[in-house]
Amino acid sequence: MKTLTIIKPDDWHLHLREGLVLKNIIQYTSEYYGRAVIMPNTKSPITSIDSAITYKKSIAEALPESSKFEPLMTMYLSDETDKGELINGFKNNVFFAAKLYPANATTNSSHGVKKIENLYEIFESMQDSGMPLLIHGEVTDSEVDIFDREEVFIDRELSAIARRFPKLKIVLEHITTSYAVDFVQENNIGATITPHHLHINRNAMFFGGLNSDFYCLPVAKRESNRLALRKAATSGKECFFLGTDSAPHLIKWKAFCGCAGIFNSPVALESYLTVFEEENALDNFEKFASLNGPKFYNMPPNREKLKLVSRLNKVAEFIDVIEDKNIVGQIKPFHAGETLKWQVEGIVN
Numbered sequence: 001m002k003t004l005t006i007i008k009p010d011d012w013h014l015h016l017r018e019g020l021v022l023k024n025i026i027q028y029t030s031e032y033y034g035r036a037v038i039m040p041n042t043k044s045p046i047t048s049i050d051s052a053i054t055y056k057k058s059i060a061e062a063l064p065e066s067s068k069f070e071p072l073m074t075m076y077l078s079d080e081t082d083k084g085e086l087i088n089g090f091k092n093n094v095f096f097a098a099k100l101y102p103a104n105a106t107t108n109s110s111h112g113v114k115k116i117e118n119l120y121e122i123f124e125s126m127q128d129s130g131m132p133l134l135i136h137g138e139v140t141d142s143e144v145d146i147f148d149r150e151e152v153f154i155d156r157e158l159s160a161i162a163r164r165f166p167k168l169k170i171v172l173e174h175i176t177t178s179y180a181v182d183f184v185q186e187n188n189i190g191a192t193i194t195p196h197h198l199h200i201n202r203n204a205m206f207f208g209g210l211n212s213d214f215y216c217l218p219v220a221k222r223e224s225n226r227l228a229l230r231k232a233a234t235s236g237k238e239c240f241f242l243g244t245d246s247a248p249h250l251i252k253w254k255a256f257c258g259c260a261g262i263f264n265s266p267v268a269l270e271s272y273l274t275v276f277e278e279e280n281a282l283d284n285f286e287k288f289a290s291l292n293g294p295k296f297y298n299m300p301p302n303r304e305k306l307k308l309v310s311r312l313n314k315v316a317e318f319i320d321v322i323e324d325k326n327i328v329g330q331i332k333p334f335h336a337g338e339t340l341k342w343q344v345e346g347i348v349n
């Protein structure tokens, strides 16, 4: 049986939601990852130091007592962002980074930024203080084809930001195109890559009828892009690192409203590893999962190690959401019902 032991990974892009869902899903991340960057697009977005502290506290309360998992909080940028609050929060270790959502780009982003240039003064201060800027890189202009929105964002917005703020630590989140892969490498910024964008192309959304299971934002693109992402993720290059963008929705909402987001945290490591094995790049998995991210953010890698084994692993069809011992909802995980070839064994010292 093949095994792989790596430094404990981090998830550099995660949606934990709130309340009952948070309580039911957090263990999938907290058990095997040292840290995770927590997205601020909660129902009422995290736009202040107080709301970040309250959210972080609710995450801590949802964790098992012995957990060493560290949530890294982010501030949601909006047209009304208070620069003082943002920089103060960063300097006082409340905020790890700021997240830029163009208005209405994804779930709960209606408060996002309408005119990005209005934030340039804020980017200047972030650059000066070393605060990272995490970007959902899609334009939201309804006249732009949904499959082109990442490329258009890079041309219209990101290239100007990168040029104007060369020292700003920028991460282009959940990249989906070969265009983004090239841009990231040429412009000295970082990028997260999700497991689902390594596995599916846009056909998945139409498999067996309109299929919301594979609807996420940015949407998966054509096959040539998926192949470019696989090459980038498995290359070992320092600019690419693990960010699951795991984003749970209860099935009843996902199926009826077609909410964007794929819940992959129960299988993300196994899912990535399948890709690394298929690409003959198992040797680079630790870089992608555990080393490139900390290096980009100037943080030490985690101390503990994680062992994974090559063993058939049947993924559940549903994950139950439980309240007072009753099942009150279900969430469909990525790879539901499939059999993966890898399984997380656990933390080793």
Ligand SMILES: [Zn+2]
Pocket (backbone or CB within 6 Å): 013, 015, 039, 174, 245, 247
């Ligand atoms: Zn996300």
